[in-house]
């Protein structure tokens with residue numbers, strides 16, 4: 146069963162529109178949500194949680210309509226959108242006291258374990274934490290009420306590589322028993338290579354693709370060729386390309402790969418897919 150299903154979510158701002166965003170996530174998996182700055186990731190995550198009022202669409206969580214069961218379902222969700230900087234002068238333990246009241250299943254021992262794991266002192270004030278420590282603290286808060294679904298906006302930004310690796314390992318531990326799922330947005334494509342099972346890619350407020358990671362990558366190929374190889378026909382088929390004095394490199398849908406041409410073909414990686422898709426309109 147899907148733990149999260151988003152259907153035709155839409156939201157219009159004066160200069161931006163989220164258009165019929167649809168995707169779903171099953172129990173026991175990690176989904177990476179990618180897209181460049183301003184693509185609509187935060188707006189989507191906030192709309193899912195009704196922190197931004199969507200103009201249309203349905204969100205179903207654990208089989209229930211979120212708009213009708215928001216309070217009950219929020220007990221089952223851990224979310225982190227933008228850290229904890231709105232309580233700069235408060236001690237970590239004071240912030241935790243305020244947060245724990247919202248959750249029936251808040252687990253003090255678990256929260257304490259996370260503080261230890263993340264080397265956070267409960268007597269420190271939020272403003273005394275580095276950016277990375279604030280992220281860890283926000284994660285500890287999001288993880289301490291036995292949530293089934295974690296919705297995290299850029300949880301690894303601001304973390305050093307070692308801390309990032311720790312967090313990604315923690316994500317994997319959290320989903321191991323198949324009872325939880327994680328939806329997290331990121332710009333760091335290596336995070337996705339490391340731990341995402343599914344990828345959802347948003348561009349200009351529209352979902353380009355939402356698929357299992359390997360399937361997502363198998364859809365595209367990188368092609369390289371000399372200057373003469375970039376015919377008009379090939380140009381049309383390429384999603385995006387870069388030219389230099391030796392020739393070109395581009396991205397193509399695997400199904401569109403031309404046969405019998407002298408092209409060097411290699412597997413696509415997530416970063417290249419994003420880069421060439423974002424170049425698409427400039428041609």
Ligand SMILES: Nc1ncnc2c1ncn2[C@@H]1O[C@H](COP(=O)(O)OP(=O)(O)OP(=O)(O)O)[C@@H](O)[C@H]1O
Nearest residue numbers: 158159160161180181182183184185186187188189
């Ligand atoms: N409250 C608002 N009013 C008007 N426009 C908004 C509002 N919030 C966001 N936007 C616009 O919506 C667009 C999408 O923003 P959003 O924060 O969802 O992008 P994002 O993909 O999360 O970007 P980033 O990676 O930079 O965090 C942007 O153009 C932004 O300016």
